[in-house]
Amino acid sequence: MSRATLPSKGIEREALFASMRERKRQDADWRGARTWSLCYPAGEEVDSVLAEANQLYLYENALNPFRFPSVRQMEVDVVGIALSLLHAPPAADGCMTSGGTESIIMAMKTARERARAERGVEHPTIVAPYSAHPAFAKAASYLRMELVAIPLREDLRADVAAAAKLVDDRTAVVVGSAPCYPFGVVDPIPELAALARDRGASFHTDACLGGFLWPFWEALGESVPPFDFRVEGVTTISADVHKYGYATKGASTISHRDGEHLRRHQMFVYRDWPGGGYASFAMAGARPAAPIAAAWAILHWLGRDGYVRLARKIRDTTRKLRDGVAAIDGLFVHGRPEMSLFAFGSARHDLFAIADAMDDRGWCLDRQTGPDALHMMVSPEHEKVADAFLVDLRESVETHGTSRGKEARYS
Numbered sequence: 128m129s130r131a132t133l134p135s136k137g138i139e140r141e142a143l144f145a146s147m148r149e150r151k152r153q154d155a156d157w158r159g160a161r162t163w164s165l166c167y168p169a170g171e172e173v174d175s176v177l178a179e180a181n182q183l184y185l186y187e188n189a190l191n192p193f194r195f196p197s198v199r200q201m202e203v204d205v206v207g208i209a210l211s212l213l214h215a216p217p218a219a220d221g222c223m224t225s226g227g228t229e230s231i232i233m234a235m236k237t238a239r240e241r242a243r244a245e246r247g248v249e250h251p252t253i254v255a256p257y258s259a260h261p262a263f264a265k266a267a268s269y270l271r272m273e274l275v276a277i278p279l280r281e282d283l284r285a286d287v288a289a290a291a292k293l294v295d296d297r298t299a300v301v302v303g304s305a306p307c308y309p310f311g312v313v314d315p316i317p318e319l320a321a322l323a324r325d326r327g328a329s330f331h332t333d334a335c336l337g338g339f340l341w342p343f344w345e346a347l348g349e350s351v352p353p354f355d356f357r358v359e360g361v362t363t364i365s366a367d368v369h370k371y372g373y374a375t376k377g378a379s380t381i382s383h384r385d386g387e388h389l390r391r392h393q394m395f396v397y398r399d400w401p402g403g404g405y406a407s408f409a410m411a412g413a414r415p416a417a418p419i420a421a422a423w424a425i426l427h428w429l430g431r432d433g434y435v436r437l438a439r440k441i442r443d444t445t446r447k448l449r450d451g452v453a454a455i456d457g458l459f460v461h462g463r464p465e466m467s468l469f470a471f472g473s474a475r476h477d478l479f480a481i482a483d484a485m486d487d488r489g490w491c492l493d494r495q496t497g498p499d500a501l502h503m504m505v506s507p508e509h510e511k512v513a514d515a516f517l518v519d520l521r522e523s524v525e526t527h528g529t530s531r532g533k534e535a536r537y538s
């Protein structure tokens with residue numbers, strides 16, 4: 128591919144956007160609900176609220192709360208809503224970040240600083256299930272911490288007995304997912320949190336996916352595994368508004384049971400330069416205000432009843448898809464997924480050939496290995512395509528199930 132150069136003369140606006148629209152045609156059709164990850168389509172009305180909120184705050188910078196107090200207040204409100212949904216105690220506090228990864232990195236940094244300050248830990252570890260998101264490995268790499276993997280039990284949840292042997296004096300933080308991305312199952316959070324608490328270590332619940340869905344799942348009368356601040360020992364929780372909160376990308380929250388940890392261990396303060404005092408809670412310096420505004424807008428526009436309505440659609444569609452997939456000869460669902468995502472496997476068929484065939488029909492299914500699986504994460508708009516998807520999947524299995532796919536090299 129040749130390297131781009133700056134055009135010598137500016138391009139006419141009409142031609143410019145025509146070219147951009149043309150380029151965009153190659154992208155995944157998330158609006159048509161043909162994708163099963165990356166985007167969380169919730170319908171045109173949601174999109175139009177997000178677009179208007181983004182437009183209103185497209186240029187502001189959330190770095191300085193004194194210059195843009197309305198942005199600051201929206202962040203405080205979004206965090207307040209997250210804290211309420213997660214049953215945080217009065218002393219809790221938090222902030223927004225650009226996404227789950229940044230929230231996780233800041234939680235790991237907080238745990239590292241806390242372990243050093245309170246227990247003199249010099250070579251800190253993060254003890255996290257094998258199924259935990261790569262953001263924990265990234266955090267370990269950035270922060271010079273060691274990642275220690277907890278093996279999974281047969282049900283694909285973290286093995287608590289194995290974890291007990293891995294948690295020691297170096298442990299800064301133990302992690303559990305609610306749910307994990309690969310299989311949609313929830314780790315035994317109370318048991319893992321107890322291991323951390325017994326050592327005086329932090330415990331992080333990765334509720335990037337579940338944080339803005341479980342509360343409404345509970346409202347539907349579904350059983351919800353313990354994961355939030357009601358569990359003793361949970362010290363931080365990441366919950367993304369840009370996933371099941373339906374905000375546009377760039378909106379996550381990190382919540383601390385003890386707000387002092389946010390200020391003492393997460394915040395970065397610097398004065399030793401000529402440009403004035405500098406304080407920041409997250410990795411980024413300049414921060415776009417638009418994702419904060421969009422998160423605030425969608426939370427208020429949907430309200431509790433809107434989120435419950437969308438949660439019902441997700442629940443019913445997930446059940447239909449999960450049952451439909453399991454009913455196809457030779458396919459099975461991995462583990463017992465509890466929320467809105469799952470992965471399916473096959474002892475007989477070549478899953479990756481099936482995924483290729485589904486690609487050809489315009490569906491984007493993510494491939495997983497260890498164990499081999501195809502991954503599905505359900506959003507409200509999938510309600511409209513679930514039947515068509517299952518027809519295409521059945522036909523793809525019948526016609527391609529036993530041939531070899533292009534991703535088969537991983538197996």
Ligand SMILES: Cc1ncc(COP(=O)(O)O)c(C=O)c1O
Nearest residue numbers: 226227228260307308333335336
């Ligand atoms: C469970 C979980 N944690 C963390 C993340 C990372 O979030 P982000 O991609 O917003 O950085 C994801 C992303 O899918 C996730 O599923």
